[in-house]
Amino acid sequence: MRKTFTSGNMAVAEGALTAGLKFYAGYPITPSSEIMEYLAEKLPQHGGVVIQMEDEIGSINAIIGASWAGFKAMTATSGPGFSLMAEAMGLAVITETPIVVVNVMRAGPSTGVPTKTSQSDVLQARWFAHGDYLIPCYAPWSVQEAYDLTIKAFNTAELLRTPVILLSDAVIAHLWEPLMIYEPGEVEVIGRKIPIDKQRAKFPYKPDSDLVPPMPILGHGYKTIIESLTHNERGFYAPMNTEYKALVKRLILKILKRINYIYEQETRYCDDAEVLLVSYGSTARSVYLATVDYRRKGLKIGFLRLKTLWPLNEEKILNCSRARKIIVIENNTGKIYFDMDRIFKDRDVYSSPVLSLELPTPREVSEAIEPWL
Amino acid sequence: MAVTQYIHPLDKHLRLERIPTLYCPGCGLGIGLASMLRALDSRIKEGSIDPDKVFWVGGIGCSARMVFYVNYDSAHVIHGRAIPFAIGAVLANPELKAIVVGGDGDIAGIGGNHLLHAARRNVDLIVVMFTNFVYAMTGGQVAPTTPRGVKTTTTPRGNPEYPMNAVKLVTSLNANYVARASITTPHYIEQYFYKALGKKGFRFIEVVSACPEVYGRHIGLRNPVEMYNELKKRVKHKPKASIEEAEIDWDKGIVTGEFVDRDNPSYIEILRGEQSEI
Known part of the structure; x- marks a missing residue:
């Protein structure tokens, strides 16, 4: 294990290297480009290949082809490129091809604000392409978790022969934090099951x-x-x-x-909570700070952070707290709220999104939830 | 009755349980595929190609469906994306001999961007594009190669657009091999495909085909023999044709021949050179 100080994007790239990435195809797009730039430098040293394709459609199709040729494969993009990948994501689903697709979310719709953050693609990740399917999706809230969940994304993809989505965002992408990088053997790396004969x-x-x-x-x-x-x-x-x-x-x-195996969540102060704040990704950082603040003031507020967005483990979510009041905070117009409302069906579930180009501050979070407290 | 024994010399290259093909009577694709398989057969017999490493990739359309019928590793992927799929596979395993097959709609229409960038990169794969001047599988819509004026189901007043000359497009880039043949001269398809199989880098063969069922109906050549004969009249074989002469024009003639044949370093060779420096 070695300690370094790096950004969320580079942590994703490092996580992929730890997981055994051998093929990366991508197309430049803010705020994800550092992932490809970093891997262009590093991956050939690990015996892998990086190619910058002519578009995101080419990128995802190339990684599907590479995966069938036996390489662990990944691409990374942001909203506009992610939308272009929808059709081929269906191809990965129906051909049961392990690939990892990273979407570093930025503000949309369309070109939107390329350099600014968002959590608007969480339902796109779920209802991405045409047809029926379920693609596992992870959402890290820190640089360390961007690394850890990238490894988990590869493990899930190989274990279940499926595409997996990692939903980062512009805040995590460019956030610099300490990162612990595992050496080979220090972390579980799953390889794919091949036919016996x-x-x-x-x-x-x-x-x-x-x-x-x-x-x-x-x-x-x-x-x-x-x-x-x-x-x-x-x-x-x-x-x-x-x-x-x-x-x-x-x-x-x-x-x-x-x-x-797929589903992970983090709970704090849930045992005696009367109000449960539900959040995920970068926004959860501010929601957590707000929770701590409320606790200091003596309010019985609990905190649930979804590390896995899809599939949601409804039983685990339902049983994490007995709070009668559930408030969902996310940086969009209210999306994961719909699933929470469905899961906590006999409790009061409120949507308090903070739609913002910046990371919502703890104060903005408090202002958003206070009408429901 | 299921075919249980090889009765044709090319049968071993086919997934016999999937024969007969879905191709219409009079379709030119069978001639094209058989010619390609004869070339592949020669390469395998002489030992220059390992059949286990042959990988066929097709997108969507009648021509792309050839991958259904060949008894090799094969991928039937999404419309227009056979080339990037093949690129990923060959870069992961450079021993694979990737053969992309598709119609002009799949390769030069929806997949056009991938075609020109694959040629620019001189990436190691063979693309065989079957030009039949129409979108046939979907019932006869205008294609990138449809001649001007032809009435199709989506150009009921005649096609207002100029057709694409894919050979000229690809020769303007960095491909190692560019040729055009016609199903009326299957020996050239075989000869060019044989040659392409022995080369590295990007190799592009346009095979002009006949679609009497759909295109023939549009231009009044519904009879396969008539369609074949009309195509044959228009094909002009020029072994040493220049790129400027590489016309594909239903009225002025269709020039077949080899237009580019060189051995520039391929994408994989260049990557390997870089790798060895690390």
């Missing part, structure tokens, strides 16, 4: 009991079929209801089956 490799979409099929690697004579059409276990186009239902349900169930 040629016969098993003939069925690249036939799941084991964990609902995850072993993934054949190109170039081994397996004659693998990578198929974007709805397919059967062999990879043949299957426009029939039985195959369609089986495939789509399994793609979602394989994620939900491992929700206890």
Whole structure:
């Protein structure tokens, strides 16, 4: 383990290197570009490849191709580029390709304010492409967590043969903090499950009991079929209801089956809390400070921070606190609120978003929640 | 009845359980695919290509569907994105021989940006683009290569746009190999594809094809034999044609031949050179 002092973007890049990244394709976009710049310097030293593609569509398709050739692969972007990646994200879902896509959120819609922060893409990450699917999504609140959750994103992708989204934002991206970097062996790094023999490799979409099929690697004579059409276990186009239902349900169930691995949250002061503040990502930093402040004043306020945004572990969220009043604070117009309202259905759930180009301050957070206290 | 034994010399290259193809009677794609497979067969027999390393990639469309039928590692990906998918695969494993197949809509229309940047990079893959002058799978809409004036389902008053000459586009960049053949001269498809398989860098072959079912209907050549003969009349083979002569014009003629054949350092060779300096 070694200690360094770095930014959130570079922590993501370091996390990817620790996790065994070997292929990065990207396109420059503020505020994510440092990730590619850093990796362009470092990744070749780790035996990997960095390519700057002609656009974000090319970037995500290239990492899907690289993943099938056996490399752990990642791209990073921000809102406009993330939107361009939607269609290929569906390709990664249906072909069950492990990739990590980092979206360093910035203010939108459209070009918006490229250099300024936002948490507006949290539902985009959930309902990204057309079709039915569930893509795991993590949201770090610090430089250290940007590193840790990047490793977790790779582990989740390889374990479940799925694309994974890391939702950072402009604040985390350019925030400098101390970072502990693990040496090999000091942190769990999961590799993908490959077929035991040629016969098993003939069925690249036939799941084991964990609902995850072993993934054949190109170039081994397996004659693998990578198929974007709805397919059967062999990879043949299957426009029939039985195959369609089986495939789509399994793609979602394989994620939900491992929700206890995927889902992480952090709770503070929850045991006796009468009011629970729910937050995530950079905004949670200010919400936490506001919570501490309320506690000092004697108010029974609790703090729930979602580290995993999708899928949400509804049972864990529901049981983290007995507070009757739930207030959701996020830097958008109120998005994760809808899920909290659904999960805490018999309690009073309020949306107190702070829509701001800067990190909401603890004072702004207090002002936003005070009407509901 | 399922085919259980090889009855055609190319059968071993095909996923016989997926044959027959979805191609319409009279479609030129079968001629193109067979020519490519003969070249691949020669390369495998002479030992210069390991079949386990051959990787076919197609986007969306009739031509891209060739990847359904070949008995190799193959990817049927999203519309227009076969080239970046293949780039990722070959950069991760440079031993792979990536062959991208697609129609002019897939490769030069929606995927046009990837085509020109792949050529500019001289990245190590072969792109075989089948030009049939129309979007056939979706039922006959105007394509980047549709000649001016042709009435299609989306240009009912005649196509107002100028068609694209993809060979000229790619030759203006840094590709190592650029050729054009026609399904009326399958031996040239075979010869060019054979040559391309032995080279590094970006290799582009445009195969002019016949689509009597959809394009033929638009131009009054619904009969496959007539369509084939009309195409044959227009094809002018020039072995040593200059790039300026590389016309593809239904009225003035379609020039086939090799337009670029060189051995500039490929993308992977350049990357490897850089790596060795680290």
